[in-house]
Amino acid sequence: MKITEQHQTQSIPTDLAGLDAWLDKKLDEKLAQRKAARTPSLAIIATKGTMDMAYPPFILASTAAALGWDSSVFFTFYGLGLLKKDLQIKVSPLGNPAMPMKMPFGPEWLQHINMKIPNFVAGNMPGFESFATAMMEQTTKTKGVPSILELRDICVESGVKLVACQMTVDLFNYRKEEFMPEISEWIGATTYLASAKDADICLFI
Amino acid sequence: MEAKQTLDARGLNCPLPILRTKKSLISLQSGETLKVISTDPGSLKDMSSFCSQTGNELLSSQQQGKDFEFVIRKA
Numbered sequence: 161m162k163i164t165e166q167h168q169t170q171s172i173p174t175d176l177a178g179l180d181a182w183l184d185k186k187l188d189e190k191l192a193q194r195k196a197a198r199t200p201s202l203a204i205i206a207t208k209g210t211m212d213m214a215y216p217p218f219i220l221a222s223t224a225a226a227l228g229w230d231s232s233v234f235f236t237f238y239g240l241g242l243l244k245k246d247l248q249i250k251v252s253p254l255g256n257p258a259m260p261m262k263m264p265f266g267p268e269w270l271q272h273i274n275m276k277i278p279n280f281v282a283g284n285m286p287g288f289e290s291f292a293t294a295m296m297e298q299t300t301k302t303k304g305v306p307s308i309l310e311l312r313d314i315c316v317e318s319g320v321k322l323v324a325c326q327m328t329v330d331l332f333n334y335r336k337e338e339f340m341p342e343i344s345e346w347i348g349a350t351t352y353l354a355s356a357k358d359a360d361i362c363l364f365i
Numbered sequence: 366m367e368a369k370q371t372l373d374a375r376g377l378n379c380p381l382p383i384l385r386t387k388k389s390l391i392s393l394q395s396g397e398t399l400k401v402i403s404t405d406p407g408s409l410k411d412m413s414s415f416c417s418q419t420g421n422e423l424l425s426s427q428q429q430g431k432d433f434e435f436v437i438r439k440a
Binding site for chain 2: 219222223226227228303304305306314
């Protein structure tokens with residue numbers, strides 16, 4: 161009873177148990193205040209350059225920016241290709257056995273059928289990759305899902321930090337002129353780790 | 366109540382309804398309302414998460430046939 165009265169007057173309790181409870185309460189209040197004032201942050205590492213692997217980083221990064229978060233994507237290895245000025249990405253059915261093979265047009269019943277195309281056909285038949293890519297592009301269009309290029313533009317517009325890996329350029333003999341000028345920095349592992357250290361969410365894609 | 370602005374996000378899929386909502390809110394003053402119409406069933410949960418994360422107030426959220434209608438008051 162005595163402790164409750166002391167809390168109401170906001171004075172610091174003098175007995176040990178009361179002081180302990182008072183400190184807990186104060187700490188909770190302070191932590192909640194800090195959490196509310198803090199801008200959440202998302203740091204993604206994009207390592208793959210195929211269309212299916214390009215969607216998650218661009219969708220999550222643009223959405224995080226829409227939520228008012230600090231959002232950044234570090235593009236490395238095959239992921240760096242996603243920052244090329246001339247963006248030509250494909251989806252590969254080879255080594256992607258769970259990829260559904262469905263028609264993006266035609267009668268409703270046909271669109272629901274998952275065509276079982278053997279992996280040796282999907283992987284070896286010339287032109288199959290381009291065909292699958294065209295089908296996927298058509299599917300995203302009819303379903304109202306934005307294209308990778310559209311999402312990339314939204315990321316740039318909404319202030320997502322697009323960071324590129326310096327080593328990858330040398331590794332694959334790229335020239336920096338091949339990449340979009342909106343890249344905010346060319347960095348290495350150390351700089352990336354330092355910047356991602358305090359991120360609330362860090363994803364490797 | 367008539368919303369200050371209406372965003373037609375019908376036919377758009379994740380994450381576009383949210384991204385367009387964010388863009389539309391930029392042009393509004395604090396306290397003004399935006400009506401969003403979408404067909405993406407995911408936008409029901411996403412719109413409420415968007416509002417709780419950004420501090421904007423979700424005044425209403427309802428289904429009208431195949432459409433979902435949201436009214437948001439800018440913080």
